[in-house]
Amino acid sequence: MATAPCIPSISSPAFRKPTTSIEPFKPLCHLPKTLAPTNPFRNKFVSLSVASKSRRSPFRVRAVAAPAEGVAVFDEMVSGTQRKYYLLGGKGGVGKTSCAASLAVKFANNGHPTLVVSTDPAHSLSDSFAQDLTGGMLIRVEGPDYPLFALEINPEKAREEFRSASQQNGGTGVKDFMDGMGLGMLVEQLGELKLGELLDTPPPGLDEAIAISKVMQFLESPEYSMFTRIIFDTAPTGHTLRLLSLPDFLDQSIGKILKLKQKISSATSAIKSVFGQEENKQQDAANKLERLRERMVKVRELFRDTDSTEFVIVTIPTVMAISESSRLRASLTKENVPVKRLIVNQILPPSASDCKFCTMKRKDQMRALDMIQNDPELSGLNLIQAPLVDVEIRGVPALKFMGDIIWK
Numbered sequence: 289m290a291t292a293p294c295i296p297s298i299s300s301p302a303f304r305k306p307t308t309s310i311e312p313f314k315p316l317c318h319l320p321k322t323l324a325p326t327n328p329f330r331n332k333f334v335s336l337s338v339a340s341k342s343r344r345s346p347f348r349v350r351a352v353a354a355p356a357e358g359v360a361v362f363d364e365m366v367s368g369t370q371r372k373y374y375l376l377g378g379k380g381g382v383g384k385t386s387c388a389a390s391l392a393v394k395f396a397n398n399g400h401p402t403l404v405v406s407t408d409p410a411h412s413l414s415d416s417f418a419q420d421l422t423g424g425m426l427i428r429v430e431g432p433d434y435p436l437f438a439l440e441i442n443p444e445k446a447r448e449e450f451r452s453a454s455q456q457n458g459g460t461g462v463k464d465f466m467d468g469m470g471l472g473m474l475v476e477q478l479g480e481l482k483l484g485e486l487l488d489t490p491p492p493g494l495d496e497a498i499a500i501s502k503v504m505q506f507l508e509s510p511e512y513s514m515f516t517r518i519i520f521d522t523a524p525t526g527h528t529l530r531l532l533s534l535p536d537f538l539d540q541s542i543g544k545i546l547k548l549k550q551k552i553s554s555a556t557s558a559i560k561s562v563f564g565q566e567e568n569k570q571q572d573a574a575n576k577l578e579r580l581r582e583r584m585v586k587v588r589e590l591f592r593d594t595d596s597t598e599f600v601i602v603t604i605p606t607v608m609a610i611s612e613s614s615r616l617r618a619s620l621t622k623e624n625v626p627v628k629r630l631i632v633n634q635i636l637p638p639s640a641s642d643c644k645f646c647t648m649k650r651k652d653q654m655r656a657l658d659m660i661q662n663d664p665e666l667s668g669l670n671l672i673q674a675p676l677v678d679v680e681i682r683g684v685p686a687l688k689f690m691g692d693i694i695w696k
């Protein structure tokens with residue numbers, strides 16, 4: 289005898305038939321056969337209309353924050369050919385990469401040459417696109433109508449570059465040099481910068497700040513000018529929060545180093561001929577640092593530019609994830625980073641079976657969703673609800689499927 293699946297499946301009748309007093313699921317989209325010859329989603333249906341226009345239900349869905357009705361979220365995102373940046377962030381494992389990759393596919397299928405960048409030290413873009421995107425180079429993603437490129441920034445390499453540039457200016461090289469010159473008092477000032485500490489035990493977020501600044505550097509070059517949509521798949525919340533304050537911190541630190549460098553230069557000008565080569569090397573390093581500082585300033589400006597940038601928070605319907613999202617929103621607001629949307633991912637559909645686990649789990653999720661409506665940080669955001677599906681979302685056809693559900 290056939291039994292109903294315990295964990296909802298996208299092929300299960302639960303996705304097609306109303307089983308509770310919640311608004312019936314309506315099939316919204318399915319993959320064209322040509323796109324998915326071997327795709328697990330083929331001919332399967334899923335709907336996101338859970339709880340959006342609910343009647344009375346055992347899950348109290350009436351109280352759930354409904355997606356902003358009548359707001360064509362994607363129309364607004366896709367319009368215009370001026371470059372726009374989207375940063376997706378949230379707690380670890382909630383689906384940031386899947387949402388970022390699905391948005392990238394959707395933009396590329398809607399006429400935008402798109403670049404998706406991972407600045408998370410633990411990259412998963414390659415896994416998400418089911419394509420090897422490692423190596424720190426732009427790699428074209430196969431499948432979408434318009435060019436879609438992905439870039440996994442190697443944070444180790446980026447940090448190493450920063451470290452070597454900084455050490456020549458503020459690290460032991462300069463310390464030794466200044467000691468030798470009898471400029472001990474400047475070493476004191478250098479100590480205040482805690483630069484050694486910064487380089488030896490870099491704070492979480494430094495990698496990412498440098499990675500983003502590197503992307504900014506790339507974007508200035510002509511071969512990148514084609515991209516009209518840039519999506520950043522960022523590291524989990526903790527990193528992101530530190531990242532927000534890092535550009536200021538580094539800007540100040542580097543600024544001080546450069547001032548110091550000027551002082552050293554003038555103090556040693558009399559003996560420049562002796563140390564000519566060393567001087568040149570240090571000047572190169574100073575230039576590098578200056579460029580890094582300028583890029584940091586650009587990163588800071590980018591984060592706060594409401595015309596071109598948006599931070600999308602991704603979460604799941606658990607009390608812990610929603611509390612963390614609320615704190616993230618508060619920090620983003622404090623830093624003047626524009627946020628409009630909140631994606632609640634992995635929502636369980638009502639179960640067709642009498643599976644107690646599923647019923648309990650969904651009730652719990654509905655309670656967590658209720659929290660959003662009562663949360664001062666989150667209640668004003670456009671809520672996008674995405675269902676939990678029963679297979680991993682990997683490869684362009686699956687990402688297109690997910691993108692068509694989320695980005696409407």
Ligand SMILES: Nc1ncnc2c1ncn2[C@@H]1O[C@H](COP(=O)(O)OP(=O)(O)OP(=O)(O)O)[C@@H](O)[C@H]1O
Nearest residue numbers: 380381382383384385386412634675676677680681
């Ligand atoms: N709606 C969904 N239904 C089913 N599986 C999903 C859904 N969203 C994401 N997943 C799966 O959850 C896992 C984690 O997703 P993803 O890598 O996108 O999360 P993340 O937030 O980027 O993780 P990390 O913080 O580790 O970078 C992946 O296996 C992905 O396929």
